[in-house]
Amino acid sequence: MENIAVVLVETLYPENIGSAARACANFGVRDLILVRPKNLDQEKMRAMATKSGLPVLENMKIFENLEEALAPFNYIVGTTGRLGRQRKVFETIKEATPELVKLSLENKIAVLFGNERWGLTNEDLYFCHKVVTIPTTQAASLNVAQAVVIILYELFNYEIEVSLKKPKLATSAELEPMYRILKETLETIDYVPHDNVTLWMTTIRRFLSRLELTSQEVRIIQGFCRNLLWHLQKKDKTSNN
Structure with missing residues (x-):
């Protein structure tokens, strides 16, 4: 407790x-x-x-x-x-x-x-x-x-015997920047509906929450999103030229 x-x-x-x-x-x-x-x-x-x-x-x-x-x-x-x-x-x-x-x-x-x-x-x-x-x-x-x-x-009042320790999860301070860049990425690829962004992102957050992300996994997702955004911006610049 x-x-x-x-x-x-x-x-x-x-x-x-x-x-x-x-x-x-x-x-x-x-x-x-x-x-x-x-x-x-x-x-x-x-x-x-x-x-x-x-x-x-x-x-x-x-x-x-x-x-x-x-x-x-x-x-x-x-x-x-x-x-x-x-x-x-x-x-x-x-x-x-x-x-x-x-x-x-x-x-x-x-x-x-x-x-x-x-x-x-x-x-x-x-x-x-x-x-x-x-x-x-x-x-x-x-x-x-x-x-x-x-x-x-x-x-x-719940009693339980735990044989294996579960890994320490990422903190909210680590998760929120990940969710922000994930939202930016999904908006960039036009995957988020514009009528109710909050409800859509809440669904995505609940899905990812069930995965019980660790700090390392959060950094992997952030790195993927940054890399994807960089390549999309690079491609956009190339197309404009």
Whole structure:
């Protein structure tokens, strides 16, 4: 659990931040990260964190930019209660837990939670390697702090024997430049539809995320894209001459 971090994006109510800190403490998670929080009322946060959650609350990090907040992490998991074709959610947290536990032995994992009104946006989910959901009845609506408790509980209580260590994955800071040059390459060869670039690239990112890329593999893809772009530009100049 020490390699797992809870990331709250645009949280509206300080009570939920405090409750999330308490949940982190209960399940051995030390890192609580906030991205663009709307209200940081110390009294309300501390009241809900209780004594056990205060160390987590006092050491939490705050960012204005989600990409910057995720830079140190090797694997990023989004959470959502809204399901649909464009959400691309294929697993419940219980189904995803075995893989996440294995990855957490050698990799830093960020679990993202959206705010209380609309959850994570498609732009937030763009950074996620995997998106999971907590099954509920159709009429149900989980509070963000409740969602944190349930997901950390599933991870904490899963027992598994791992015979082989999985390789350390590339960090988000390494992946994002790769995705940018990949997008540039696909646009250059006119492979990306112009009506919804974000949705198209999200599909490609999810596909590559399932490959669990290492730092070396990321550099190979970047090198391939740079070389392809260089040859395309060279060919274009030759044609113009």
